[in-house]
Amino acid sequence: MEADLAVRNLVIEYSSGGYPVRPIDNLDLDAAAGQLVLLLGASGCGKTTLLSVLAAILKPTSGSVKIGDTEVTELRGASLTQYRRHSVGIVFQAFNLVPSLSALENVMVPMRADGMGRRASKTRATELLERVDLGHRMTHRPGGMSGGQQQRVAIARALAHDPPVILADEPTAHLDYIQVEGVLKLVRELADDGRLVVVATHDERLIPLADGVVNLTPRADTSPREPEVVRLENGQVLFKQADRGYMVEEGQIEIARARDDGTEERLAVIEPGNYFGELAPMFGLQRSATARAVGAAVVTGYGLRDFREKFQVASPKVLADAAD
Numbered sequence: 660m661e662a663d664l665a666v667r668n669l670v671i672e673y674s675s676g677g678y679p680v681r682p683i684d685n686l687d688l689d690a691a692a693g694q695l696v697l698l699l700g701a702s703g704c705g706k707t708t709l710l711s712v713l714a715a716i717l718k719p720t721s722g723s724v725k726i727g728d729t730e731v732t733e734l735r736g737a738s739l740t741q742y743r744r745h746s747v748g749i750v751f752q753a754f755n756l757v758p759s760l761s762a763l764e765n766v767m768v769p770m771r772a773d774g775m776g777r778r779a780s781k782t783r784a785t786e787l788l789e790r791v792d793l794g795h796r797m798t799h800r801p802g803g804m805s806g807g808q809q810q811r812v813a814i815a816r817a818l819a820h821d822p823p824v825i826l827a828d829e830p831t832a833h834l835d836y837i838q839v840e841g842v843l844k845l846v847r848e849l850a851d852d853g854r855l856v857v858v859a860t861h862d863e864r865l866i867p868l869a870d871g872v873v874n875l876t877p878r879a880d881t882s883p884r885e886p887e888v889v890r891l892e893n894g895q896v897l898f899k900q901a902d903r904g905y906m907v908e909e910g911q912i913e914i915a916r917a918r919d920d921g922t923e924e925r926l927a928v929i930e931p932g933n934y935f936g937e938l939a940p941m942f943g944l945q946r947s948a949t950a951r952a953v954g955a956a957v958v959t960g961y962g963l964r965d966f967r968e969k970f971q972v973a974s975p976k977v978l979a980d981a982a983d
Contacts, residue, residue, distance in 0.1 A: 662727040662823035664690040669722035674919050695850040698859040700875035706859035710826045748817030750827035754809045756801040762812045763797040769819045787815040807838030827858045884962030891952035904936035904966030910956025916948040
């Protein structure tokens with residue numbers, strides 16, 4: 660069975676320390692069976708969170724996720740269990756192998772849990788371990804195997820029910836340079852077999868092998884830009900997302916951050932002659948604050964490169980990360 664992926668207007672929001680965090684905001688994504696797609700970005704950008712939604716482990720705040728003809732966000736009960744067992748195979752970053760079981764027994768676990776007989780599950784597990792070049796290590800426990808071998812056991816386990824979709828979370832994170840080569844080759848082969856393979860990673864060595872890359876921490880445009888003078892009325896929002904640094908010419912700008920209970924926390928008030936901007940576009944961090952005028956105000960916005968050169972700063976004094 661082949662399965663294409665269509666994600667529309669996906670929003671994932673959760674609470675952290677009393678403040679809403681939205682790592683995924685109105686994401687659209689299309690991928691086809693037979694493709695290897697990378698979710699690329701730094702730690703904390705939402706890669707694993709997005710994989711959890713694709714695996715139906717986490718329910719998004721809003722939006723649609725379709726794999727084949729299945730609307731993943733609407734699955735419940737038996738259909739949800741069936742989807743998790745047979746439609747997606749998950750390769751965890753920490754391998755998640757049972758240390759007391761052999762490689763063969765670890766691969767048999769999901770099949771036995773699904774009611775497959777011992778002989779049939781053993782035959783299937785043997786085939787899968789031979790497929791990942793571990794036929795000679797079937798009786799070894801995880802503690803007696805290298806990181807690369809453990810990862811291949813985890814991949815074999817994810818293939819237990821021959822799912823059309825494989826989701827891998829940082830599959831090269833715990834591997835040395837030599838071990839990585841074999842795992843990269845295997846991940847590419849999984850897609851070449853007609854599966855959709857989605858990999859969350861910060862490892863750019865995967866990029867040449869991929870059919871598509873989704874950068875979840877896009878950088879700001881630092882090309883030269885003309886300064887922009889903005890005149891604001893009282894309460895008018897200057898930005899919820901921006902890739903400029905700002906100098907306050909007249910009036911005041913309030914930086915406020917939303918709380919989970921719907922109220923706001925004032926972080927700072929920027930007076931004339933002071934500057935501010937966003938960490939998010941410069942460093943790929945979460946946006947969580949809004950800038951608005953207190954009374955009438957005038958600000959001048961500069962492109963980030965021009966801003967740094969003009970004011971000789973690495974980043975603005977008050978750093979506001981904005982989200983809806």
